[in-house]
Structure formats: structure tokens, C-alpha cells
Amino acid sequence: xxxxxxxxxxxxxxxxxxxxxxxxxxxxxxxxxxxxxxxxxxxxxxxxxxxxxxxxxxxxxxxxxxxxxxxxxxxxxxxxxxxxxxxxxxxxxxxxxxxxxxxxxxxxxxxxxxxxxxxxxxxxxxxxxxxxxxxxxxxxxxxxxxxxxxxxxxxxxxxxxxxxxxxxxxxxxxxxxxxxxxxxxxxxxxxxxxxxxxxxxxxxxxxxxxxxxxxxxxxxxxxxxxxxxxxxxxxxxxxxxxxxxxxxxxxxxxxxxxxxxxxxxxxxxxxxxxxxxxxxxxxxxxxxxxxxxxxxxxxxxxxxxxxxxxxxxxxxxxxxxxxxxxxxxxxxxxxxxxxxxxxxxxxxxxxxxxxxxxxxxxxxxxxxxxxxxxxxxxxxxxxxxxxxxxxxxxxxxxxxxxxxxxxxxxxxxxxxxxxxxxxxxxxxxxxxxxxxxxxxxxxxxxxxxxxxxxxxxxxxxxxx
Amino acid sequence: xxxxxxxxxxxxxxxxxxxxxxxxxxxxxxxxxxxxxxxxxxxxxxxxxxxxxxxxxxxxxxxxxxxxxxxxxxxxxxxxxxxxxxxxxxxxxxxxxxxxxxxxxxxxxxxxxxxxxxxxxxxxxxxxxxxxxxxxxxxxxxxxxxxxxxxxxxxxxxxxxxxxxxxxxxxxxxxxxxxxxxxxxxxxxxxxxxxxxxxxxxxxxxxxxxxxxxxxxxxxxxxxxxxxxxxxxxxxxxxxxxxxxxxxxxxxxxxxxxxxxxxxxxxxxxxxxxxxxxxxxxxxxxxxxxxxxxxxxxxxxxxxxxxxxxxxxxxxxxxxxxxxxxxxxxxxxxxxxxxxxxxxxxxxxxxxxxxxxxxxxxxxxxxxxxxxxxxxxxxxxxxxxxxxxxxxxxxxxxxxxxxxxxxxxxxxxxxxxxxxxxxxxxxxxxxxxxxxxxxxxxxxxxxxxxxxxxxxxxxxxxxx
Numbered sequence: 001x002x003x004x005x006x007x008x009x010x011x012x013x014x015x016x017x018x019x020x021x022x023x024x025x026x027x028x029x030x031x032x033x034x035x036x037x038x039x040x041x042x043x044x045x046x047x048x049x050x051x052x053x054x055x056x057x058x059x060x061x062x063x064x065x066x067x068x069x070x071x072x073x074x075x076x077x078x079x080x081x082x083x084x085x086x087x088x089x090x091x092x093x094x095x096x097x098x099x100x101x102x103x104x105x106x107x108x109x110x111x112x113x114x115x116x117x118x119x120x121x122x123x124x125x126x127x128x129x130x131x132x133x134x135x136x137x138x139x140x141x142x143x144x145x146x147x148x149x150x151x152x153x154x155x156x157x158x159x160x161x162x163x164x165x166x167x168x169x170x171x172x173x174x175x176x177x178x179x180x181x182x183x184x185x186x187x188x189x190x191x192x193x194x195x196x197x198x199x200x201x202x203x204x205x206x207x208x209x210x211x212x213x214x215x216x217x218x219x220x221x222x223x224x225x226x227x228x229x230x231x232x233x234x235x236x237x238x239x240x241x242x243x244x245x246x247x248x249x250x251x252x253x254x255x256x257x258x259x260x261x262x263x264x265x266x267x268x269x270x271x272x273x274x275x276x277x278x279x280x281x282x283x284x285x286x287x288x289x290x291x292x293x294x295x296x297x298x299x300x301x302x303x304x305x306x307x308x309x310x311x312x313x314x315x316x317x318x319x320x321x322x323x324x325x326x327x328x329x330x331x332x333x334x335x336x337x338x339x340x341x342x343x344x345x346x347x348x349x350x351x352x353x354x355x356x357x358x359x360x361x362x363x364x365x366x367x368x369x370x371x372x373x374x375x376x377x378x379x380x381x382x383x384x385x386x387x388x389x390x391x392x393x394x395x396x397x398x399x400x401x402x403x404x405x406x407x408x409x410x411x412x413x414x415x416x417x418x419x420x421x422x423x424x425x426x427x428x429x430x431x432x433x434x435x436x437x438x439x440x441x442x443x444x445x446x447x448x449x450x451x452x453x454x455x456x457x458x459x460x461x462x463x464x
Numbered sequence: 465x466x467x468x469x470x471x472x473x474x475x476x477x478x479x480x481x482x483x484x485x486x487x488x489x490x491x492x493x494x495x496x497x498x499x500x501x502x503x504x505x506x507x508x509x510x511x512x513x514x515x516x517x518x519x520x521x522x523x524x525x526x527x528x529x530x531x532x533x534x535x536x537x538x539x540x541x542x543x544x545x546x547x548x549x550x551x552x553x554x555x556x557x558x559x560x561x562x563x564x565x566x567x568x569x570x571x572x573x574x575x576x577x578x579x580x581x582x583x584x585x586x587x588x589x590x591x592x593x594x595x596x597x598x599x600x601x602x603x604x605x606x607x608x609x610x611x612x613x614x615x616x617x618x619x620x621x622x623x624x625x626x627x628x629x630x631x632x633x634x635x636x637x638x639x640x641x642x643x644x645x646x647x648x649x650x651x652x653x654x655x656x657x658x659x660x661x662x663x664x665x666x667x668x669x670x671x672x673x674x675x676x677x678x679x680x681x682x683x684x685x686x687x688x689x690x691x692x693x694x695x696x697x698x699x700x701x702x703x704x705x706x707x708x709x710x711x712x713x714x715x716x717x718x719x720x721x722x723x724x725x726x727x728x729x730x731x732x733x734x735x736x737x738x739x740x741x742x743x744x745x746x747x748x749x750x751x752x753x754x755x756x757x758x759x760x761x762x763x764x765x766x767x768x769x770x771x772x773x774x775x776x777x778x779x780x781x782x783x784x785x786x787x788x789x790x791x792x793x794x795x796x797x798x799x800x801x802x803x804x805x806x807x808x809x810x811x812x813x814x815x816x817x818x819x820x821x822x823x824x825x826x827x828x829x830x831x832x833x834x835x836x837x838x839x840x841x842x843x844x845x846x847x848x849x850x851x852x853x854x855x856x857x858x859x860x861x862x863x864x865x866x867x868x869x870x871x872x873x874x875x876x877x878x879x880x881x882x883x884x885x886x887x888x889x890x891x892x893x894x895x896x897x898x899x900x901x902x903x904x905x906x907x908x909x910x911x912x913x914x915x916x917x918x919x920x921x922x923x924x925x926x927x928x
Binding site for chain 1: 578647649659
């Protein structure tokens with residue numbers, strides 16, 4: 001997939017004037033702003049835009065897209081800046097469209113368990129708004145990402161084992177095409193077979209097909225009881241074997257997370273917690289008080305059969321908050337192990353029956369390389385991450401991470417898995433996409449891109 | 465969307481020779497076979513193909529597609545022939561590809577709760593095969609459709625309220641493009657963010673983008689207990705109000721079906737049952753014995769608050785089988801009310817909070833037209849069907865059904881709903897798709913079709 005050959009480091013002056021007229025101070029070319037909008041949260045070198053537009057309404061967004069289309073200017077959508085595969089790098093320069101000010105919650109439909117939000121709403125903002133109504137939105141990638149960004153990468157996370165990821169929880173989208181035309185992908189009905197599934201086509205398209213302007217999401221009633229539990233194991237292998245047992249048993253666990261010794265060490269340092277520095281599963285159960293107690297007891301028994309010890313269960317809010325805060329900060333805790341460390345987080349996902357083999361072989365690989373890298377994972381889904389933190393000038397370290405990642409992805413592919421469970425392709429996994437799907441699938445994706453964005457203006461250079 | 469202008473009533477003789485050499489007696493031009501392959505189960509006039517190819521392997525399928533591409537011959541996939549929106553009509557003639565002999569179950573992966581099947585496997589065949597392993601595949605459209613056909617229309621049905629429809633239960637597909645190139649859409653992992661979601665693009669594409677050649681499906685453990693229940697109401701309005709209460713309560717019902725007075729009368733005649741001829745909900749609960757008992761008690765209480773009477777619950781296999789056999793035969797029972805009746809089944813789906821209003825207004829419309837038409841529905845999803853049966857020569861009756869359907873769809877659209885919850889667009893809903901999604905969405909779909917099948921060979925004339 002070709003993208004604009006030259007990098008637009010300056011916008012056309014007529015375009016700049018039009019944008020300034022429309023947005024006033026919400027159009028920025030301040031160097032700090034440009035720099036901040038040229039990267040996400042990982043090792044990919046920043047590539048700043050020529051300008052940043054802080055849009056506030058769908059009408060503004062359409063106008064901006066029309067003008068950019070007219071002036072053949074690349075457009076890169078920006079939410080909270082928490083992506084990790086180089087999705088935000090402006091490889092062709094152009095305009096960054098920042099959605100953080102387009103963040104109204106437009107509807108909460110209690111009776112239908114759904115809501116309509118603008119793309120700049122963050123998941124924490126939404127859940128705070130919903131709490132008094134007894135509702136919540138479950139998808140939880142850890143970072144306080146925007147919902148638009150979460151749509152764009154088909155984000156998932158700790159609760160996906162129970163509630164699914166973004167693709168399972170988006171009912172309907174409005175999208176603005178590269179030329180400013182708007183489309184509606186779905187409806188407010190719970191299901192539909194009306195034509196091609198454009199909703200799911202836009203979910204995970206990383207801003208390359210349309211700019212998301214409105215999102216209708218499924219909601220859930222806050223469960224009567226939420227019980228969190230943790231249990232330690234003598235080895236990662238024991239913990240993963242327990243996970244496989246739990247999943248094959250069919251236990252309706254709402255969260256099922258692995259933290260290995262290294263990640264707990266990092267987390268304890270970073271968060272001031274004192275969890276035992278042993279391979280540990282963090283779990284959560286949602287439901288009626290009786291059901292949750294039954295599930296926790298079953299989980300404890302199954303874990304103990306697999307060598308689990310020191311099972312601790314709690315329904316106390318502060319303790320649950322402390323646990324999930326620790327888990328959510330594992331990436332930042334790992335980064336903090338190296339001063340000014342650059343993050344490289346792997347993201348394979350394999351069928352659950354192969355998870356122990358995959359982690360075994362990966363640990364052996366790390367040992368052979370003389371490395372101790374924290375491992376965390378949404379293990380109930382077969383998805384786990386190595387959290388590399390690489391010093392700014394450590395090019396050999398970066399190359400080593402790249403080689404280990406390559407071997408890890410080969411291993412996952414050999415097991416029927418995927419190179420990315422939840423982070424997307426961006427710049428970082430373009431070659432692996434070919435390897436995973438084959439040339440025909442990637443050609444089909446590229447043909448769809450060409451059909452919808454023939455001038456290659458939307459987030460050029462990504463995925464392909 | 466243009467399709468081949470002329471109808472290919474005969475295949476090119478060189479193509480015929482090649483196909484005959486490949487398939488022998490599995491290539492048919494027998495008039496009965498052609499006639500049988502020119503229609504589904506509804507009022508749309510048959511349009512037969514020029515020949516029918518009974519493929520048995522993916523390799524044969526690829527070869528057939530390559531030759532058809534070379535000779536510019538339309539290809540229409542045929543499973544069990546149970547679609548209802550004219551998906552099977554060969555509007556441009558050409559070759560019908562019958563998948564009924566490509567029906568091997570290739571893998572059952574117990575530990576990962578998934579299986580791999582060829583597209584001609586029917587859902588009953590799969591579930592019979594799985595039963596001894598304690599597993600089942602939940603999607604249940606009533607008819608014993610092929611899984612390939614169910615993928616093609618994004619079928620759903622009685623269990624969708626709990627387990628989702630096809631789009632929620634397909635992990636991965638192999639597809640053969642119009643030129644014979646094959647693609648893999650997903651992986652065996654439970655989740656992935658690797659590029660555009662081609663799996664969900666093919667699910668519901670009605671054979672217009674690719675021929676499905678291999679399907680990996682999610683499976684579920686057979687629940688410890690399956691409890692079926694039925695409860696009668698003084699009116700359809702009372703029953704629907706109870707449904708809304710159950711859904712808003714968050715009860716994890718596995719099936720939640722409405723049969724009105726007319727459909728129960730038809731079913732009792734057709735199936736020899738003696739269910740009370742009153743508006744009735746058929747329900748099912750899946751889970752542990754204790755959980756299911758608790759859920760059934762809650763359902764009974766909530767239904768009785770809304771006027772429900774004569775609540776009957778059963779875990780007896782023969783009684784459950786009788787109930788669901790009756791429900792599954794409601795369409796055929798309604799058809800049988802008129803000798804040689806042609807079926808016209810409507811398919812709107814609305815947000816659950818609007819369901820009572822939508823059914824109220826529809827019943828008033830029917831009354832105004834002087835008609836009594838059976839109503840059944842997957843009401844937990846907001847999806848319901850009017851089951852028209854129209855005498856062969858009754859053109860005014862057909863036009864009346866069309867007018868009522870048009871008004872019903874307008875009504876559903878006004879409520880944020882969809883013209884088709886599960887049957888697809890085919891020939892029957894092309895104009896409504898425009899009305900529902902708008903010109904830009906349909907243009908995007910058409911651009912995708914053009915990108916993947918530029919010669920318009922795959923199921924031409926459908927959806928657009």
C-alpha cells in the first residue's frame with residue numbers, strides 16, 4: 001500500500017487560513033503540541049503532524065475532512081495517545097485531528113442498555129457518568145483511553161473473557177469518510193442482517209477507513225456482587241495450567257489475569273503494594289451474591305488442585321481498587337524499571353490449549369537471551385504481554401526485543417494464534433500481518449482501503 | 465450495482481465439458497434439479513441456474529471458481545435452500561454451487577471449545593456429532609440450515625438472546641474469491657486485532673463477496689441443566705411488557721420466544737399439540753440446577769406481575785423437544801393454513817424498549833386491513849415475524865403483504881430498528897437497505913463489492 005511519498009511538514013496556507021477561521025485557537029502548530037501528537041506510548045520514534053485540530057463537533061469534523069480532502073492533506077485521528085503500535089505517528093505529516101474536546105455523552109438509554117457517545121469520551125468518564133444509573137461499560141484496556149481510540153484498535157482487556165472486546169460491544173457507528181461524506185453503519189437494534197457489516201469493518205481499522213464521529217455502545221447492569229480474588233502459584237506454568245482448567249471447566253469468570261514474579265516486583269515498587277512476588281492470578285467474579293460465592297469456591301478448588309496457594313478473596317471496594325490499579329499499572333511499572341525506558345510490549349494471543357506451551361517456550365527463549373522480562377496477560381483469552389523497557393540509547397536492546405518478538409510471533413502463528421490480541425497493527429506489525437493472513441487477505445484489505453480512501457489520506461502508512 | 469445484463473441460461477460448452485470432467489454426475493442440468501435450486505422458502509418467484517455443481521472439496525470449489533471466472537459465469541452458493549429473501553434466485557442464470565456434499569466435520573477442539581467444519585454441514589448434523597462430547601453449537605434459526613448458509617445470512621434465532629448470532633460465533637473462515645483465490649479471515653485465537661475484520665465482513669455477505677469453504681466455530685459446554693417454561697398472557701401487549709421487564713431485569717434467559725394466538729392455533733393443528741391458544745412466551749434457562757431453578761422462579765414472578773398465568777416449567781427432554789419442535793414449525797404451520805401457500809415472513813428488529821409499541825401498531829394495521837396473521841418472535845432481541853401465507857394466484861394478497869411490510873419497516877426504522885434482524889437483504893429488502901443505511905453506506909458496500917468481485921460474478925443482483 002503506497003502512501004503519500006512526501007511528508008507534509010506544512011499545511012497549504014489556504015487550508016491553514018480556513019482551519020484557523022473555523023477553529024480559532026483550537027488549531028495549533030505549537031512545537032510542543034506537534035511533538036506530543038506524534039507518538040503513542042511505545043518505542044516507535046515520534047513523527048509529528050504539521051498541525052493539530054481540536055475538533056468539538058461532528059459538523060466541524062466533516063468540514064475539516066472536506067478541506068483536507070480538497071488539499072490532499074493526510075488526516076490522523078488522536079484520542080488519548082495510549083496506543084502502542086505506532087498508530088499515531090504522522091508518517092506523511094499532515095493534520096492530526098484531536099478528539100479530546102469532542103467528548104459529550106449524548107444518550108444513555110437505560111431501558112435498552114445502550115448509550116451514544118462522542119469519540120473523545122474516555123472509558124473512565126463514561127463509567128463515572130453511568131454509575132448512578134446502575135450501569136457500566138465493561139471493556140477495560142487498562143489505560144484511560146478514549147472510546148474512539150478503543151473502537152479504532154478493537155481494544156479489549158481484563159474483562160474481555162466475560163464481556164468481549166470492542167467489536168462485541170459496539171452497536172452502531174457514525175463515520176466520516178476521507179472526502180467528508182458521513183455514513184451510519186448499524187442501528188440501535190440488538191441484531192441486524194442488513195447488508196455488509198460496516199460496524200465491524202470500522203472497529204479495528206485504526207483510522208484508515210473513516211474518522212469515527214459517534215459511537216453507540218452496549219451497556220450492562222452493575223452486578224449485585226463483584227468479588228475479586230488472587231492466588232499464588234509455584235511457577236507460571238502452574239498458574240497457566242490452572243487457567244486452562246478454569247476455562248475448560250466453563251467457569252464464568254469476569255477477569256482472569258496473570259502477573260508473573262517480575263511484574264509483581266515492578267508493580268510493588270511502582271504502586272507501593274506488597275503482593276507476594278510469585279506468579280499470581282488476579283480474578284474477578286460478577287453476579288448475585290450466592291452465584292459469586294459459588295464461583296469463587298470453585299475457582300479456589302480448581303486452582304489449589306493445580307498448586308495454587310494463599311487464595312485471598314475480597315468484596316471490599318478499596319482492596320479491589322488497589323488490585324486492579326496495580327494490574328493496570330503493570331506496563332508503566334515495567335517501564336519505570338529503566339530510567340526513561342522506552343516500552344516494547346508484545347501482544348500474541350493463542351488458543352487456550354496452547355497457552356502453557358507458548359509461555360514455556362517464550363520463557364526459555366528469554367532465559368537463553370539472559371533476560372528477565374515481566375509477563376502479564378489476559379490469560380483467560382490466551383493473550384499475554386512481555387513488557388520490555390529499553391534505555392533511550394540502547395539500540396542493541398531494541399534489536400534484541402525485536403528478535404524475541406519475531407520468534408514469539410512465529411511461535412504463536414505455529415499454534416494457530418495471532419500476532420496481536422488487542423493492540424492492532426499500526427506500524428509495528430505490518431510484516432507480521434502478511435505472515436499471519438497471507439497475501440490474498442492483505443490484498444483484500446488493501447483493496448477495501450483503496451475503495452474507501454483512494455487518495456490514501458486517512459492515517460497513511462498504517463496496517464499495510 | 466449493475467449485474468450481468470443477460471441471463472446465462474446455458475453455460476459455455478467448453479466450461480460444461482471441463483466441469484463434467486471434474487465432477488462427473490455431480491454436475492447436473494436435470495430440469496428438476498435446476499428448478500429446485502432456483503428458490504428458497506418464500507414467495508419470490510424461482511429463477512433457476514443453468515447448471516448445478518455438487519462440490520465435495522475446497523480444491524474442487526477453487527477449480528470451479530477459476531473456470532467460472534474465466535468464462536464470466538455467475539456463481540450462486542446453495543446450502544439447504546432455507547433462505548427467505550430470494551438469496552438463491554439465479555437472476556443472471558449461471559452456475560449454482562451446491563454445498564450439501566461438502567459436509568465433513570474436520571476438527572473438534574474440545575480444549576479450546578471450537579470446531580472446524582465444511583460449509584455443507586447442517587446445524588443438526590453438527591450438534592448430533594458433538595453431543596457425546598458434552599458440547600453444542602447454539603445458533604438455531606429453526607430450519608436445519610447448513611452452517612455455510614447461516615454464515616452467509618448472519619443467521620440467528622431462538623438462542624441469540626443468550627449466545628449471540630453467527631457473527632458472534634464464527635472464529636475464522638476460509639473464503640474463495642470470484643477468481644478462485646483463497647483467503648483466511650481470522651485465526652484460532654479467541655480474539656485478534658490483526659487488520660480489517662474480514663471474518664465479520666463475510667458473515668452476512670450472502671455469497672456476494674466470497675464462497676465460504678471452511679468455518680471455525682465457537683462451541684459451548686452442554687449446560688448441567690436445561691429448563692424450559694411457558695406462560696400465557698391475556699394479550700400480546702401483556703406478554704411483550706413481561707419480556708421488556710425480564711430483559712431490563714438482566715435475567716440470563718437462553719431463549720425467549722413469543723407465539724401469539726394465531727400462531728399457536730396453526731402450530732396445534734400442524735404439530736398435533738394442544739397448547740392453550742393464548743399469547744404465550746416460550747422460555748429456556750441454561751446453567752447449574754440451582755441457578756436455573758432460581759432464574760425460572762424469578763421469571764415466573766416477573767411474568768405474573770405482568771398478567772402471566774399458567775406458568776409451566778419442565779426439564780423433561782420429550783416435553784422440551786415437543787415445545788421447540790412446535791416453535792420451529794411455526795412458519796411451516798402458518799404456511800399450511802393456505803393450500804400451497806407462499807410464505808412472506810417479515811423480519812424487523814427494534815430496540816427492546818420500543819417492542820410493545822411496534823407490535824401494537826402492527827396489530828392495529830393488520831386489524832385495519834381485516835387480516836389475522838400469526839406473529840412469532842425472538843422477542844428477547846426485539847425481533848419478530850409476521851407469517852403471511854398467500855395463495856398461489858392471490859396477487860392482491862401479495863401486494864397487501866408488501867404494503868403491510870413496507871409500513872412495518874417504516875415503523876421499525878422510526879424506532880431506530882432494522883428491516884432485517886436475521887434473514888438478510890437478498891432480493892426482498894434491497895430498497896429498504898437504502899432507506900435504513902442511507903446512500904453513503906450503501907455506496908461503501910457497493911465499493912467493497914466492486915473491489916472484491918469486479919466482474920459481479922458472485923450471487924449477482926443481491927443486496928444492492
